[in-house]
Amino acid sequence: MRVFWMARVSHYFGGYVMLNFHILTLFPEMVMQGLHTSILGRAVSRGNIAIEAVNIRDFTTDKHGKVDDYTYGGGAGMLMQAQPVYDAYQSVVDQIGHERPRRVIYVTPQGKPFHQEMAKELAGEEELIFLCGHYEGIDERVLEEIVTDEISLGDYVLTGGELAAMVMVDAIARLVPGVLHNGESAETESFGDGLLEYPQYSRPETWHGKRVPEILLSGDHAKVDAWRLEQALLRTKERRPDLYEKYMEAHPPVEKRQRKR
DSSP, X not given: OOEESSOOOXXXXXXXXXXXXXXXXXXXXXXXXXXXXXXXXXXXXXXXXXXXXXXXXGGOOOTTOOOEEEOTTOOSSEEEOHHHHHHHHHXXXXXXXXXXXXXXXXXEEEEEEOXXXXXXXXXXXXXXXXEEOOTTOBOHHHHHHHOSEEEESSSSOOSSSHHHXXXXXXXXXXXXXXXXXXXXXXXXXXXXXXXXXXXXXXXXXXXXXXXXXXXXXXXXXXXXXXXXXXXXXXXXXXXXXXXXXXXXXXXXXXXXXXXXX
């Protein structure tokens, strides 16, 4: 039987845009427990987003519940079969009521690297289906049939796609209107404007002999904003020079812009 957090409702709940996540997996409890906490758990309870885990094993025709088999041509390991994956996918399509969802994401190290701009794009969808593989992967024929996007969390291999899918769901869900209470939070975090986030401080003013920078105690919001931008630039240049160069190309200094005129 499927695991649900909540029944699917209208795409508008209390004035907030709704995004429905459907995760096709062999381990629904793992997915749901991991996403049923903190900000995402509260967003689900408010109806800002909905998350459904669909157990692929529920759709096998094998009497022993098998969803994998040996690969043609030989080789180590087992491969997830096309039939249970496709039927699990089709059950979501039938539930949604659409002929075909716009985006079906296969979580694989062979895919395009996941990044913040991709998260922003996907946050604009109404329905997202994530397909989590295991063993040596999934029969290529069903991937060709249903998958629209192959996305990787990084250049390494995980036991299955669940952890990567959970990370992507978290990153995407944070950008759905209403999920974060503070409307500025998603914009000021790392990568929100292409830079790493500036250093931040809280009480007490002095801790282990280290004081909070005086500028943050000044009450001058313009100077604080300028300091934060400066620190974000310095941190990005030091830790992620690739992002720094990209940001500077898009935001050249005033002198450089004037020379181009």
